[in-house]
Amino acid sequence: MNLVAYLREVREGQLVSREAAIRLLQGGLEVQDQLLATAYHLKEQYRPGIITYSRKVFIPLTNLCRDYCSYCTYRRDPGQPGAHTMSPDQVLEVARQGEKLGCTEALFSLGDKPEAEFPEMRELLRKRGYRSTLHYLEAMCDLVLRETSLLPHSNPGLMSANWIERLRASNPSLGLMLESTSTRLMQKGGAHGNAPDKVPALRLKTMEDAGKLGVPFTTGILIGIGETLEERIDALLASSTGTFRRSSCRTSAPSRIFPWPTRQNPTLTIFCARSQSRACCCAT
Numbered sequence: 262m263n264l265v266a267y268l269r270e271v272r273e274g275q276l277v278s279r280e281a282a283i284r285l286l287q288g289g290l291e292v293q294d295q296l297l298a299t300a301y302h303l304k305e306q307y308r309p310g311i312i313t314y315s316r317k318v319f320i321p322l323t324n325l326c327r328d329y330c331s332y333c334t335y336r337r338d339p340g341q342p343g344a345h346t347m348s349p350d351q352v353l354e355v356a357r358q359g360e361k362l363g364c365t366e367a368l369f370s371l372g373d374k375p376e377a378e379f380p381e382m383r384e385l386l387r388k389r390g391y392r393s394t395l396h397y398l399e400a401m402c403d404l405v406l407r408e409t410s411l412l413p414h415s416n417p418g419l420m421s422a423n424w425i426e427r428l429r430a431s432n433p434s435l436g437l438m439l440e441s442t443s444t445r446l447m448q449k450g451g452a453h454g455n456a457p458d459k460v461p462a463l464r465l466k467t468m469e470d471a472g473k474l475g476v477p478f479t480t481g482i483l484i485g486i487g488e489t490l491e492e493r494i495d496a497l498l499a500s501s502t503g504t505f506r507r508s509s510c511r512t513s514a515p516s517r518i519f520p521w522p523t524r525q526n527p528t529l530t531i532f533c534a535r536s537q538s539r540a541c542c543c544a545t
Contacts, residue, residue, distance in 0.1 A: 264292045268299045282494045317366035317414070318359025320405075322347050322398060325382050326372025328456035332486050336372055339381035346385060349404060356405045367411040369398060373418035373458040395424055402431035414479075419458050422470040429476050436479035437467050439500045443492040452486040465499060 262284060271277060277285070285296055323346040326336040337344035347355075356367050375382040376394055391397040395417060402413040415428055416436040428435055442461045446453045453459040471478040482496040 264288050265295050268292075268295045271299055272302050279494055279498060282498070283491060286490055286494065315366045315414075316364045317368040318355060318362070318364040318411070320347070320352055320355050320367055320369050320401075321345075322352070322369050322371040322401060323375060323382075323394065324372055325375035325379060327375055327378035328373050328453075328458050330456045330459065331452050331454070332483075335370075339379050346382070347401075349401065352401050353404065353408055356409045356411055360409050360411055364411060367402075367405045367409070367413045369402065369413060369415040369417070371398060371415075371417055395420070395428075399427060399431065402428065406431045416479075419463055420467050420470075422474065425467070425471055425474055425476055429474070434477035434479065435471060437464060437471075438483070439464050439468065439480050439496060440483045441486065441488055441492060442496045442499050443488055445492075446487055468500075 262281065264281075264285060267275070267281060268285075285292060288296070321335075324335055324337045325339060325344060325346060326333075328336070330336070359367065371394060374394060376386055382394070386393065386397060389397065391400065398415060398417055402415060405411055405413050413432045414434050414436065415432050416438070417424075417428075418437065420428070420435070420437070425435065439461075440459060441453070442465070444461060445451060447456075447460065448454055458464075468478065468480060480500045482493065482500055484493055488496070
């Protein structure tokens with residue numbers, strides 16, 4: 262396959278196949294330059310001369326999480342240094358500080374179903390009058406929407422179709438990082454070996470439900486968590502369809518606290534995918 266010639270076809274509307282995407286990632290610098298130029302060409306067809314972004318303030322509602330992803334430095338268990346669940350007053354304080362600085366979005370981030378693992382979280386929610394972390398999130402989104410000019414955007418992990426519907430009342434958009442479609446990473450010793458909410462089929466179901474409901478959604482993949490090149494492509498292709506307002510590629514690096522095996526460390530890796538009139542490109 263002549264990859265440079267193939268990219269000319271992509272500029273004219275040819276969809277990128279899985280096989281071609283793998284070949285493109287394995288190409289040399291000439292191919293990488295052409296790949297970036299192609300992604301830019303497609304982007305300019307969709308939004309010429311425009312780069313969009315959202316001024317957001319980060320609201321880490323809780324960092325308690327029942328998942329133990331081997332690369333994560335965000336999550337905590339109750340009692341660990343830095344473990345926290347924000348109070349309503351703390352949520353409003355951060356939101357108002359962001360509002361004063363010109364933010365327009367309140368980005369809620371939280372761990373997945375901590376009450377299912379930790380009695381401390383269940384007791385805290387009970388004292389505050391909520392049945393689950395999602396119920397608490399819903400109330401905090403309503404609070405920010407009511408008391409500030411910010412628009413909430415939540416990334417609460419797995420959601421049922423019913424919860425997507427409930428949260429859309431206060432969230433113009435929602436998000437869930439796909440991260441990977443590799444079930445191999447769920448095996449013992451893998452990045453998601455002790456993370457029940459990272460089952461690819463469950464995350465894809467949440468994304469599919471959001472698409473059926475027409476809810477604007479953000480998603481993305483992680484690279485550098487032990488995946489193969491082919492698994493990166495599969496995850497990227499899976500995250501490039503639907504009602505997505507953004508699909509991102511994020512890199513992860515090993516740490517002293519959370520070491521993990523990496524099959525192919527990303528050096529200069531370029532992803533380019535086209536879905537309908539959208540192009541997603543990331544160089545790392």
